[in-house]
Amino acid sequence: MELFILGCVIPVVLGLGVLPIRRAQTALWVATLGVWLGCACAAIPVVSVLTGHDLPLRQMAWNMPGGALSFGLDGLSAFFCLPILLVAPLAALYGCAYLAHEKKRLGPVLFFYNVLTASMLLLLVARNGLLFLIVWELMAVSSFFLVVFDDEKPHVRQAGWTYLVATHIGTAALLVLFAILGQQAGSLDFEALAKAGLSPALASVLFVLAVIGFGTKAGFMPLHVWLPEAHPAAPSHVSALMSGVMIKTGIYGLLRLLTLLGNPAPAWGWTLVVIGLVSGILGVAFALAQHDLKRLLAYHSVENIGIITLGIGAGLLGLTWQQPVLIVLGLGGGILHVLNHAIFKSLLFLGAGAVVHSTGTRDIDRLGGLIKSMRWTAVTFVVASAAISGLPPFNGFVSEFLIYFAGFSGARADAPQTVVLAIGIAAGLALIGGLAAACFAKAFGIVFLGEPRSAQAAGAREVGPAMRWPMAALALACLGIGLLAPAAVQTVLPAVRVVGHVPVTATQEATVLPTGGIAKPGLAMAATDSDEPSPRPAALTMPPTEPTTLAVRSLAAIVRVSAGLLVLAVGLFVIRRHLPRGSEEVATGTWDCGYARPTARMQYTASSFAQPLTDLFRLVLGTRKHGGVPEGFFPPPATFETHTPDTAREHLFAPLLRLIDRSLAPLRRVQRGRIHEYLLYIAIVLVLLLIWKAGGRS
Amino acid sequence: MTVISVLLILSCLLLLGSSRLHVAIRVVAAQGLLLGVLPIVRSAENLHVAILILGLSTIVSKGILLPWLMNTCLRLSGIRREIEPFVGFGPSLLCGTALLGLAVWIAVRLQLPQVPLILLTSSFFAILVGLFLMVTRRKAITQSLAYLVMENGVYGVGISMSLDFPFLVELGILLDVFVGVFLMGNLLFHLDREFEHLDADKLTELSDLSEPAPAGEERV
Numbered sequence: 001m002e003l004f005i006l007g008c009v010i011p012v013v014l015g016l017g018v019l020p021i022r023r024a025q026t027a028l029w030v031a032t033l034g035v036w037l038g039c040a041c042a043a044i045p046v047v048s049v050l051t052g053h054d055l056p057l058r059q060m061a062w063n064m065p066g067g068a069l070s071f072g073l074d075g076l077s078a079f080f081c082l083p084i085l086l087v088a089p090l091a092a093l094y095g096c097a098y099l100a101h102e103k104k105r106l107g108p109v110l111f112f113y114n115v116l117t118a119s120m121l122l123l124l125v126a127r128n129g130l131l132f133l134i135v136w137e138l139m140a141v142s143s144f145f146l147v148v149f150d151d152e153k154p155h156v157r158q159a160g161w162t163y164l165v166a167t168h169i170g171t172a173a174l175l176v177l178f179a180i181l182g183q184q185a186g187s188l189d190f191e192a193l194a195k196a197g198l199s200p201a202l203a204s205v206l207f208v209l210a211v212i213g214f215g216t217k218a219g220f221m222p223l224h225v226w227l228p229e230a231h232p233a234a235p236s237h238v239s240a241l242m243s244g245v246m247i248k249t250g251i252y253g254l255l256r257l258l259t260l261l262g263n264p265a266p267a268w269g270w271t272l273v274v275i276g277l278v279s280g281i282l283g284v285a286f287a288l289a290q291h292d293l294k295r296l297l298a299y300h301s302v303e304n305i306g307i308i309t310l311g312i313g314a315g316l317l318g319l320t321w322q323q324p325v326l327i328v329l330g331l332g333g334g335i336l337h338v339l340n341h342a343i344f345k346s347l348l349f350l351g352a353g354a355v356v357h358s359t360g361t362r363d364i365d366r367l368g369g370l371i372k373s374m375r376w377t378a379v380t381f382v383v384a385s386a387a388i389s390g391l392p393p394f395n396g397f398v399s400e401f402l403i404y405f406a407g408f409s410g411a412r413a414d415a416p417q418t419v420v421l422a423i424g425i426a427a428g429l430a431l432i433g434g435l436a437a438a439c440f441a442k443a444f445g446i447v448f449l450g451e452p453r454s455a456q457a458a459g460a461r462e463v464g465p466a467m468r469w470p471m472a473a474l475a476l477a478c479l480g481i482g483l484l485a486p487a488a489v490q491t492v493l494p495a496v497r498v499v500g501h502v503p504v505t506a507t508q509e510a511t512v513l514p515t516g517g518i519a520k521p522g523l524a525m526a527a528t529d530s531d532e533p534s535p536r537p538a539a540l541t542m543p544p545t546e547p548t549t550l551a552v553r554s555l556a557a558i559v560r561v562s563a564g565l566l567v568l569a570v571g572l573f574v575i576r577r578h579l580p581r582g583s584e585e586v587a588t589g590t591w592d593c594g595y596a597r598p599t600a601r602m603q604y605t606a607s608s609f610a611q612p613l614t615d616l617f618r619l620v621l622g623t624r625k626h627g628g629v630p631e632g633f634f635p636p637p638a639t640f641e642t643h644t645p646d647t648a649r650e651h652l653f654a655p656l657l658r659l660i661d662r663s664l665a666p667l668r669r670v671q672r673g674r675i676h677e678y679l680l681y682i683a684i685v686l687v688l689l690l691i692w693k694a695g696g697r698s
Numbered sequence: 699m700t701v702i703s704v705l706l707i708l709s710c711l712l713l714l715g716s717s718r719l720h721v722a723i724r725v726v727a728a729q730g731l732l733l734g735v736l737p738i739v740r741s742a743e744n745l746h747v748a749i750l751i752l753g754l755s756t757i758v759s760k761g762i763l764l765p766w767l768m769n770t771c772l773r774l775s776g777i778r779r780e781i782e783p784f785v786g787f788g789p790s791l792l793c794g795t796a797l798l799g800l801a802v803w804i805a806v807r808l809q810l811p812q813v814p815l816i817l818l819t820s821s822f823f824a825i826l827v828g829l830f831l832m833v834t835r836r837k838a839i840t841q842s843l844a845y846l847v848m849e850n851g852v853y854g855v856g857i858s859m860s861l862d863f864p865f866l867v868e869l870g871i872l873l874d875v876f877v878g879v880f881l882m883g884n885l886l887f888h889l890d891r892e893f894e895h896l897d898a899d900k901l902t903e904l905s906d907l908s909e910p911a912p913a914g915e916e917r918v
Contacts, residue, residue, distance in 0.1 A: 675841075676784065676832075676833055676834070679829070679832045679833045679841075680833040682829075683829040683830070683832070683833055686829065687800070687826070687829070690804055691800075691804070694803070694804045694807035694808055695807060
């Protein structure tokens with residue numbers, strides 16, 4: 001545990017040390033070194049927990065208000081540490097090259113990056129409500145300063161403002177939540193909170209508060225408004241860290257709170273399932289309608305948070321229905337998707353950053369043909385696209401498959417609600433996956449294929465090695481988790497055990513969590529894993545017909561087949577490349593279509609590519625179209641553009657905030673920022689108190 | 699002691715009615731001297747070293763050091779007068795009499811037998827006048843002066859309550875006030891250099907709030 005805390009301290013200390021350094025290069029490398037060292041220190045206890053060793057709860061000698069300053073690292077925390085430990089160092093390295101040519105001073109942005117990394121790590125081990133909230137706030141504020149890095153641009157300031165307001169609405173809900181919980185338990189230590197013995201009604205109220213508070217950070221659908229603003233505004237490696245990792249702290253918080261609230265009510269599971277479906281489907285629908293590459297990716301974060309929530313919701317329903325397969329596969333799939341999404345989403349943001357870095361624009365419709373000039377970026381981007389669309393053999397497939405499987409094997413003919421869940425999961429995930437594939441066909445196709453649509457795109461050059469290698473490493477991780485799917489499932493089980501612990505007694509747990517059994521089947525790829533000493537006695541091993549084992553088995557089979565197909569395809573491509581060619585090779589423009597003088601503007605644009613799908617969703621998207629078809633015998637020049645504002649922002653939050661603003665406007669009369677008036681208020685209060693005190697003495 | 703109290707009251711009234719900042723600073727300096735003498739006079743029978751030190755340090759800081767600081771500030775900023783206060787000088791004097799009445803009322807109501815009534819009254823009056831000046835005067839320099847006056851009142855109340863007011867605490871408060879005024883002086887100097895005025899009511903220019911001013915909001 002001390003090692004972990006040291007890992008949190010090192011980045012902050014080196015980040016502080018960077019502040020006075022004037023030379024940009026030195027500052028960049030010192031700060032990055034801090035992140036690497038810190039993550040290396042923190043990784044040691046994390047790995048030891050994930051391989052089955054238990055770390056005792058560490059209580060510092062210092063008491064905080066409402067309990068002790070305590071830290072703990074269990075399976076859930078350790079698993080959520082993985083994305084941070086993987087993405088933060090790589091993104092920092094990427095940032096070294098990304099920020100190298102920046103004119104302004106880099107001290108603050110590097111410092112806050114390190115603070116953000118450290119606070120996320122610390123948040124995961126905090127075992128006291130107050131400490132949790134403090135670190136939560138530290139995380140929010142440091143990420144705010146990262147978002148407003150380009151603060152000379154008005155839209156960036158606006159985005160930062162939106163983020164700050166949104167995150168504090170979330171914190172407000174959490175404050176209330178912990179206040180109620182602490183009052184019930186008499187202490188803010190998580191250990192005490194877990195024994196609070198809440199009434200079901202109060203627990204449900206707290207659950208709603210948690211969904212609002214943590215959901216704002218995670219980006220549940222109506223609360224997601226800050227994501228599409230803040231992510232495009234931030235520097236790309238920061239967006240990678242925020243979108244890939246930071247929003248997952250919301251998921252972590254929700255799961256951690258579920259361990260404190262006692263037995264879940266069925267309504268909680270359904271709430272999460274519905275939130276997951278809505279966020280997933282609408283998130284990808286909004287993503288389809290975007291022209292800004294990073295904004296598109298931000299909406300995909302909403303979509304993936306939806307998938308994660310769907311899995312967790314299924315797991316909660318499994319807890320209430322006492323269905324082990326739903327718990328293990330639903331929760332497991334959801335939690336594993338946290339790691340997977342962190343990997344491919346940060347890879348996508350880094351790829352988008354590389355595109356922005358070399359072309360200077362995020363507008364998809366001004367790009368094109370980049371695969372010829374930016375080969376590394378294109379290959380890693382296509383890997384990440386396949387992963388986010390849930391295609392085997394990449395990692396996105398593994399977690400989505402687990403959730404699918406949970407739905408199908410949980411369905412029982414005698415219980416209609418399980419069938420409803422199965423249909424919801426199957427239909428929802430299929431729709432999400434299909435739309436995501438379409439969206440990334442659009443993003444990849446328009447950005448990397450075809451001909452350059454602007455001079456900037458034509459002049460694009462591949463980025464330097466410090467930016468290429470992090471992307472390559474993440475792409476390898478995408479493939480690695482996909483190929484080692486059974487091992488990945490094994491890693492997530494300690495986390496599932498923490499959350500799934502809630503309603504079952506010790507004896508029941510044996511049947512609920514077949515920890516030893518999953519790696520048992522003699523799969524080639526799981527063989528190394530099953531040899532490891534399992535923390536659970538072998539008696540808990542499930543019979544091989546158990547659905548969870550079946551899931552892992554079929555997973556491994558699908559992955560193997562698809563990996564084989566992939567190898568075959570790549571092999572054929574290589575062979576075709578090296579075979580002597582039968583005829584002279586002719587180079588022509590892509591999308592030539594046989595025109596005599598084609599121009600790049602005749603290609604499909606992002607909006608025309610997505611138009612059939614966005615029209616399906618026009619009711620929620622509210623896409624605004626300006627201009628139209630040219631008319632008449634001698635048509636004048638015509639323009640056409642589409643614009644998709646965020647529906648929740650325009651039709652839910654804007655009117656709501658206007659209403660609050662109007663109703664509070666009278667208060668402005670007493671708060672006008674004049675020092676004399678404030679002094680007058682103080683004076684009046686003082687004099688009145690004096691009179692009251694003296695008058696009461698008779 | 700009665701003489702000192704009456705002089706304190708008169709000096710406060712003078713502050714209310716005077717527009718010249720030089721005079722105001724001198725009056726505040728005089729108040730500092732009076733307050734420095736006060737503890738020595740009050741315990742004339744059994745004078746001991748601690749009280750002597752307290753009195754002398756008060757005289758040095760409030761009577762000499764702080765006025766000198768304010769004078770420097772005044773000279774650097776080139777202001778002579780307090781122009782257009784929110785409440786004019788005549789009405790200020792009228793309010794002053796009302797405040798004096800309030801101070802007497804409070805002092806009587808407090809019913810502290812061993813405390814000289816006139817001293818308590820004058821100290822409360824100084825506090826109230828300090829508050830009043832802070833609220834009604836425009837120049838930041840006057841507000842610093844008003845703060846000093848109010849602090850003088852607090853000090854007076856402390857002295858009148860008991861002489862055993864912990865010695866160290868008194869000295870600590872003195873240091874506190876000194877640092878406070880020093881900071882204010884520094885701030886004033888910088889404000890003056892940046893904005894070429896010392897009008898505290900124009901400090902709203904610094905506010906972020908005025909940026910997206912909604913319709914109907916009063917712009918200062």
